[in-house]
Amino acid sequence: MTFTQLTKIVVLALIGCSCIANGKEYIGFVVDNTGSMAQEIVAVEKWITDCLSSSGLCGDTPTVVREWLSISFHDPTIGALTGPTVDTYLITDAVKGYMPVSGGGDCPEQAAKGLKKLVEAIPIVHDGCKIYFFSDAIPKNVLLFAAAAQLVEDRGCDYVPILTGCCGPCPPVYDCPSPDPQYCINRLKEFFGGDDGLIPPIYGLAARTASPVHIIEKPRRPADMVRTLRKEVSFGITKWGPWSSCSVTCGNGVNTRSCYRRGKVVDTGKCGDGPSKKDCAMPACPVCEDERTDCLVVKFFHQLCGKVEGKCKKTCDQC
Structure with a gap:
């Protein structure tokens, strides 16, 4: 064993091999595959497949290696994790296999378990990380979702929810634009403001990672949602x-x-x-009304005004 090889081993042991990921970006997909998501799953599969097959179609072309991950969830369980992998065909094949499971009225779903398992597979050190979350439901276990959210924040990932519902009737106060009874999340963030204790945890995590929340009306056809995804959502980190x-x-x-x-x-x-x-x-701002004011006093008031024009009648140049 050479001295250089020994040095590398020592360095990896000190900082943790799982953290060595410089020069890589990580993009993950967490997909709700309950029965109520039938149209959305077809749309997501089409969108991801198109994006991965055409470089730059869904965001700027990466300048580093890009690793991909994907997982599905419903209730009572989650699917197998695919990735991290540079093989985009593995990801598209996995998403194509997310057939809607029977049900759909059994909200909430095991979103927390799916998100946590995917994030745990992403190294802490990387050159970019973005997670797309597709669902029409709220998380089943809020405490577990909080743990998953902490993992997302620890890794510095962008968390981008793409939502088509939130499990339940829409009270009139939320002013829902959609007749779908599950679509009641579009006004929650505005109504409750930034208090994570009041808004759903999905919103809270997006806000903490400074990421947009995409609200998409329940699609009647997959093509409707595909068009929206292409227009509004980018892979760019x-x-x-x-x-x-x-x-x-x-x-x-x-x-x-x-x-x-x-x-x-x-x-x-x-x-x-x-x-x-x-x-x-x-x-x-204070207003300097007295034309006889001494120059030093005028200068003091002018500084308080923040040098906003029109706030003071006199400046030192006029003295």
Whole structure:
């Protein structure tokens, strides 16, 4: 054994072999295959197959190796995990095998088990990670979902729910645009705000990973959902950055944020849904009314104004 080989073994032992994954991206699919998802499963299979067969069709072409994973779930069990693998045919074959199981009215489903098993197969260190979650149900075990969510966050993955229902009637307060009784999630996030204790855990995890939540009406035909997926969903590994501080020190201003891909700023459209600007309000600006005010006093008030034009009648240049 050479000294170089011995060094590599020591390094791997110290940091953990399972963490060595630099130069790879990981993209996973977690698919609800209950009977109520029959149209969605056909659509997802078509979308994934098309995306994997044509480089760049569903997002920018990767510059590193891309590993794929896929798993299905229903109730009471989950399917076998496929991947991580660079063989896209294994993934498409697996998704084609997600035939809807009988039932569909037995909400909630074993989403947490499926998500947890898939995420556990993704190394902690990587060059990008994105998980797509397809369901029309809420998770059966909220505590287990929280554990799976922590794994997603520990790995820094984007978590993108693509939802067509939430198991149950839609109260009028949610103003549902769809007649489907299972479709009642489109207003939950807006209605409850950002309190993870009130909104479904699926929404909470997406918010914490700064990922969009895609709400898709129950498709009458698979082709309807395929068109929506092609238009709205990308394989690109992107993430919203943090909000900036308010653009002014007093009065009304804006917060901004950038869209990032592997640490580099890219076009905001690549981050999907979500604004790049939002309004912010600071304390009211003082107004310098006295034309006889000493120059030093005017300068002080002008600084408080945050240099917003029109807030002060006089500046030091006028003294």
